[in-house]
């Protein structure tokens with residue numbers, strides 16, 4: 001049995017709390033929040049957990065094995081540091097932290113204390129992404145990936161659309177390409193609040209011609225959560241809003257011929273079947289929570305560990321610099 005405390009039970013944290021309360025081999029001992037209203041609302045969902053406004057009470061409890069941090073991004077570093085120093089395993093929501101040096105410090109701290117550190121890159125636990133990893137080789141060389149995460153939805157005051165939405169897309173792109181970008185460039189605009197971009201267009205370059213593009217916005221008429229992967233052999237589309245059939249694989253492609261007499265023969269196009277792979281669907285959040293618990297129990301490195309979090313924070317920080325510099329590319333090498 002793993003004893004867990006969830007810290008920050010606002011809009012998202014209460015979903016984490018609900019999951020830990022329901023998983024049989026976890027005991028959600030505390031829910032913790034500075035806001036009594038958020039705490040009371042979550043206490044109704046998790047009546048067996050002790051509500052507390054005191055983070056120190058959670059850390060002082062020797063029974064607590066793991067702390068789940070789901071507060072707003074700017075508080076992640078301080079709370080994770082305290083929890084690791086108190087000897088707790090830590091799960092922290094995305095964005096991991098807001099600063100590369102903070103990410104490196106937390107990774108070193110977790111390592112030194114022999115603690116598990118996991119970052120909430122939820123989509124890495126999505127059955128479609130898991131399937132895409134299996135199918136990856138069959139797509140051939142991945143030429144490019146583009147994704148859109150758009151809606152007319154919750155406007156945040158603590159972070160822009162890049163830091164709020166793009167960690168999901170970036171983490172999947174790095175996971176699928178199995179490498180980090182050498183250069184990024186981002187443009188965006190703030191319409192609703194000064195200095196907080198509502199829409200961001202981010203491009204990632206991987207040095208070997210592979211590239212990716214991420215379009216995020218909370219000021220858009222469409223609700224879209226879609227990623228398209230274009231490979232040399234096949235192409236795939238992950239549409240997270242499709243009720244079923246979230247993944248489609250297109251046996252389509254184009255090949256440049258070396259032996260040709262006319263331009264018509266230079267490029268040959270291939271139009272094959274569209275397949276919908278079978279997926280055993282489960283709630284990604286539940287899978288993510290179960291993964292964290294398994295890592296705590298078995299002392300193994302999470303899929304989205306601190307290094308994974310650091311790689312995403314590196315991209316976000318470079319993208320933020322580019323954003324402030326009107327889209328000038330920022331090198332990451």
Ligand SMILES: NC(=O)c1ccc[n+]([C@@H]2O[C@H](COP(=O)([O-])OP(=O)(O)OC[C@H]3O[C@@H](n4cnc5c(N)ncnc54)[C@H](O)[C@@H]3O)[C@@H](O)[C@H]2O)c1
Nearest residue numbers: 008010011012013033034035038070071072073093094122
């Ligand atoms: N994985 C996902 O799909 C997903 C979705 C939404 C949000 N998130 C992430 O979850 C985190 C929380 O987002 P949210 O939308 O729930 O924000 P929120 O503002 O609704 O909730 C944050 C809560 O944290 C509490 N809090 C802040 N500082 C605290 C502290 N020092 N101690 C205890 N409680 C504190 C606040 O009182 C608030 O109730 C963010 O990092 C966000 O990016 C992830």
